[in-house]
Amino acid sequence: MENKKNINVDALFLGPKAENEEFFLKNLTKMFTEHSQWRKNFHPxxxxxxxxxxxxxxxxxxxxxxxxxxxxxxxxxxxxxxxxWHSMRYIGHMNTDTLMASLLGYFAAMLYNGNNCAYEGAPATTILEGEVGEDFCRLCGIDSDTGWGHISLDGTTANLESLWYMRNIKSIPFAIKKVAPEIVEEMTEWELLNLSVKDTLDLLEKVPDKFDKIKNNSARCDANLITKLGKLLVPKTKHYSWLKAADILGIGGDSLIEVPVDEHFRMDITALKSIIEETTSKNIPILGIVAVVGSTEEGAVDHVDKIIELKEYFRKKGINFYFHIDAAFGSYCRSMFLDEDYNFIPENQLKTKYKEYEVFQNCEAINWPSHDVYKAFEAIKEADSITIDPHKMGYVPYAAGGICIKDKRIKDCISYFANYTFEKGMDIPVLLGAFTLEGSKPGASAASVWAAHKVLPLNISGYGKLIGASIEGANMFYDRINNQKTFKVLDKNITVKTLVDPDFNMINFAFNIEGNTDLKLMNELTHGFYEEASFCTKLFTNEFITSHTILSRDEYGDSPLKFVNTCGIPEEEWKRIGSVSILRATCINPFFSDEKTFNEYNEKISKAIVNDLEIVLKKLNQNNLLN
Structure with missing residues (x-):
């Protein structure tokens, strides 16, 4: 019997120093040899x-x-x-070493050059993508008999696809009124604009013979309808892809309302409720709401459960809207909450399960997840659609995004058919490309994700253990920064502060000179450090590499104020400068969870931090920016 608990992270990657080179090369050669034989064996x-x-x-x-x-x-x-990315000295963007299984799977399938646009272009990899779609459903808690998922180019494409769903579904009731008015004749325009996704899809099923005509009278063909569809509500932590998507689909950037976030950089639910009430009181409908699970700058996890509660609250008032979760970064983390049968583990049993599966090397030291994070991941299954990015926390190579929808009937609202590629009436996966944004798409990506999922199930026994290692490493890094408090650099004490306790595995922090109350100087110090500890200078002699972002008052309101205060900066300075520069460390590398390895590299990184801060202080002094 297979021991599903016996996953060893060390055996999954080529390794920071190519420690698994022999194994990787052996299997790389094997895949190529078998491909060569395949060519020879076709009509020998x-x-x-x-x-x-x-x-x-x-x-x-x-x-x-x-x-x-x-x-x-x-x-x-x-x-x-x-x-x-592979180095233990790199703690920056959402990138690290990739799974050997996924690399080998990509290489093997790449040789066959499959195009997953159509089944006849890639029979094997199209089927693999169908299986990956079922995996996505299982991960998100969606029934694969009624839901659907597929691989997209990336999270941006998946987000665009979800807005495509929103736009077309919201406009369908008006198209029905044109084509089959008898089934909506008693509904007012406001009622048509506030049908739930399910009710809209149920109406379509009443007139299957008129479906194509209805689609051709929806927003896909009638641009005038788009102006009626209402506002898209996104948190301040939104990914910039939502602006792109609104532009491309004709929704327009002015249709986006940015919801404030709280001090933990999660969507403010009270503000969200107020915005919905204010908007609908003006007879403006809500097109959709987007929550973020793993924001790109803070790793924050929105209160998905509370948004679901709010959705139900407004449903009873006759107000309905589409709900999408942008979980490009955080989606795979849901495997941390699923047992081997893909049941969501009760909160009071998590610690026991983590010990049983050795998810953390030191379970007692890890106080994760918080109750808020647990409830958010539990509620993901209630969304209409979810963006998933295997090429982030799935540890597979680019390009591999993904999307999962709760009701597979949604896909019919965006479908297009080309006679030379698709034959109507055929089933997925044969018709995969008819329901996706992309045309040609690499079968190698599907094989890569499929291979990763075969080695690592999307539950606590597989990805749960791998992602658990990254969360443990992040918590160790967070604790070390907080315990460090100051670095002695030249004649200055340099303080270091973390932004928030992490919802996931992203740690944000900033430096300040002890006693300094000038936010501009603090920003100069932190950004100057980034320039030394980034791709900007001496890339291959750099002993510590991280990334950087800016939290501005224009984008975030006063959400960063509490952090700025903890750094010793008064409120009036925050209002005067209006932005704070922070360092952004995404702790994806699973090898940091080993205490011996962590301590060894932490010592090296600490020395590198002091060296880089020395350089920055000298530059600031030369420019007369220090007192």
Missing amino acids: EDGDVITSTRARKESFIDTQCKTEEMLEELSCKLRSNMMP
Whole structure:
């Protein structure tokens, strides 16, 4: 019997120093050899096309030499100028080492060059994508018989697709009124604008013979309808892809209302309720609401459960809207809450389960998740759609985003059919491309994600253990910063403060000179450190690499004020300057959870921090910015 608890993180990756090189090379060669045999075995009676005579031509040899020279040049460029994501010294963007299983799966499928736009272009990998879609449903707590999921190019594309759903579904009742008025004749315009997603889809099922005509009278063909559809509510922590999506789909950026966030950078539920009430009181409908599970700058997890409660509250008042969760970063973390049968683990049993599956090396030291985070992940299953990014916390190579929808009938509202590619009436996965934003799409991405899921189930026995390692490493990093408090640099004490206790595995922090109350100087110090500890300078001699962002009053209101105060900056300074520069460390690397490794690299990183701060202080002094 397979021991599903026996997942070893060390065996999953090539490793920071290519420690698993031999294993990886053996299987890479195996995949290529089997592909070569596949070519030879298709009609073995056929002779070689590239004969030895042709291969002896001077031009043939010269061409191969040219290819080898190009590869040497390419390798040199890559080795000398790519970000060393794999290193223990890198704690920056949402990137790290990728699973060997996913790399090998991508390489193997890439050789066959499948196009998952249509089944006949990639039979094997199209089926694999269908299985991955079922995995997405299982991860999100959605019944795969009634829900649906697929791989997209990335989270931006998935978010665009969700807004496409919102726009078309919201406009469908008006199209029905044009094409089949008898089934909505007693409804007012306000009622048509406030039908739930389910009620709209149920109406469509009443007139299946008129479905195509209804679609052609919806917002996909009638641009005038778009102006009626209302506002899209997004948190201040939104990803910039929502502005892109609103632009592309004709919704317009002015249709987005940004909801304030609280001091923990989660959507403010009281503010959300007020905005819905104020907007609908003016007879302006709500097109949809977007929650974020793992914001790109803070890793914050919105109160999904409370938004669901609010959705029900307004439903009883006759106000309905689409609800999407942008969980591009945080979606895979839901595996931390699922047992081997994909049941959501009761909150009071989590600690016991984490010990049983050895999710954390030191369970007693990890106080995660908070109750708020637990309830948010539990409620994800209630959303209409969820953005999922395997190429983030799925540890698979780019490009691999994804989306999951609760009611698979939604996909019919955006479908397009090309006779040369799709035959109407056929089932998914044969018709996969008819229901997605992309046309051609690499089957290799589907194989890569599928391979990762085969090795690591999307529950506590698989991804739960891997992501648990990253959360443990993040908590150790967070605790070390808070325990450090100050660095002695030249003749100054440099304080270091964390933004918030992490909802996930992202740690934000900033430096200040002890006693300084000048926010501009604090920002100069933190940003100056970023310039030393980033891709900006000495990339391959850098001993610590991180990333950076700015929290401005224009975007966040006064949410950062509490943090600014803890750094010793008074409120009037915050109001005067209006922004704070912070460092952003995404602790995805699972190897930091090992205490010995963490301590070894923490010592190196601490020295690097002091060295970089020395450089920054000297520059500030030269520019007469220090007292």
